Amino acid sequence: MLKSTLLLMALLSSGAAAAQKAQPALLAPLVAPSPLPVISVTPVAPTNGVRYEYQLVRLENDWRIIFAPAWRGQTVLEPDTKLFKGAKPGEVDGLLLGAINALSADGWELLEIRTSAQLLGAAQKVETSLYSSDPNRPQYDGKTTYSSDSQTRYLFRRALAR
Template sequence: MLKSIILLTALLISGAAVAQQSQPALLAPVPAAAALPVLGVTPVAPANGVRYQYQLVRLDNDWRVIFAPAWRGQTALEPDTKLFRGAKTGEVDALLLQALNELSADGWELLEIRTSVQPVSATQKMETSLTFSDPNRPQYDGKTTYSSDSQTRYLFRRALLR
């Protein structure tokens, strides 16, 4: 009986030592290309000597539609229910689309849509799971998760009267 306990203890200790020695190296560092911003811009038609007035519309990270300069006396549109219970799904999108439609109806021409994605952070995580065939050799899975901030801006123009 004592021999079997000593043998079992020796096997457990040696198995733990083998498992500690077989741990993989750290995850590979995040590639530098993953941290580069991405920018997409639509081409602009030439003005041919005509002077224009410009209007910028964008969706803010705080779920507001921002105007620069002010449009119809407003610099921002936000849902009425935001302060009390949060915006409903699609409510901010509806405000944005309504503003874009009203600008078009007022004679503003959509000139440019600019979309930018700026990486903010990267998180690396190492997970282990035991395989059924050999519990002394766990399987290691490395995962990298990227977080980014994206923004779309709409630039409108309208010809100035001479």
């Protein structure tokens, strides 16, 4: 009888120890970021015997427009309000479309629109839920955050005078 009591106590104590050591179920492991960006390009038919000059317009960080080479003496277009409280909704889009329209009016032809997107990383955060009421069986909340970079470039061309 003493052996069965000791065996029962050993089983109960090992079960309680195992329950205390149980780890919360974490979120599924994250997939590694893709090493290569996803790029889409609009193809253009070749033209023989015509020489062109090119103008690149690029939206950088969703608040600044870059010109390469300089266009009308400008290499950058930025909203006036960005330093104080950020750009107003649609302000950068208006600057970009205004520049594209002005380039077209100056005789530049839209040659290519290139868009690329790349996943930079992901982070997981697991916390004890605020609504967890049982300290022996806490509830957990998980959150996954992804960061990515996307970029759109516009390439224009204009035939050179012979």
